[in-house]
Amino acid sequence: MRFFKSFKYAFRGIVYCINNERNMRIHTVAALYVFVFSLFFKMSRTSYAAVFLAVAMVMAAExxxxxxxxxxxxxxxxFHPVVRIVKDMAAGAVLVCAVFAAAVGICVFWQPAAFLKILQFFAAKPLMLLLLAVSVAVSIVFIISGPIGIRDHIRRNREE
Structure with missing residues (x-):
């Protein structure tokens, strides 16, 4: 039973971070789009493993x-100068991970033919382009407001 409770606590920590940290929401949305668009690319298991590791590294750092x-x-x-240094170093660790994750992304996803395939897909299916635009808008609201902000906004509108 303790084993399963540890998962509950871990997920609670992840949810807390998503609810309270805008940058974690940015990483989450970026990871979602990376995995969705990865379907257009020719990727080996090794490439997927590299992408999964890069995403996990950035999220763990956050x-x-x-x-x-x-x-x-x-x-x-x-204010204390040591606190500032600790916070700056922790943020620097996230930046290092994010830069290297972007480098992994460039190495794995630099496939011009796949970009052409994506353009052709959306050109042939305007409804999917509309769906993409809506998902981007929803993602921006999610990043800016977070799940708690969205929930509170909905509750306020219901009370009015």
Whole structure:
């Protein structure tokens, strides 16, 4: 039973990070689009493994960055130079992971024929282009407001 509770706590931590950290929402949305559009590319298992590892690395770094920020905020009542350094280093770790994930993306997804295939797909199916536009709009709202902000906005509108 303890084993399953540990998964519950882990998921609760991930959800907390998504709810409270805009950058984690950006990473989540980016990962979703990467995996959806990966269907247009010729990719080996190794390529998929590299993409999965890159995405996991960035998200794990963002989780650790959030841990560092929360602990720093909890322990320091006011500005402290060491807290700033810790927060900057944690953010730097995320940046390093994100840059290398982008490099993995360039290595794996640099397939001009696949980009042409994507353009042809959307040109032949305007409804899918509309669906993509709607999903981008929803993603932007999700990134800016977060699930909690969206939920609160919906609740306020129902009460009016």
């Amino acid at each position: 989780l650790f960055n959030t841990v560092a920020e929360e602990l720093c905020d909890m322990t320091a009542a006011s």
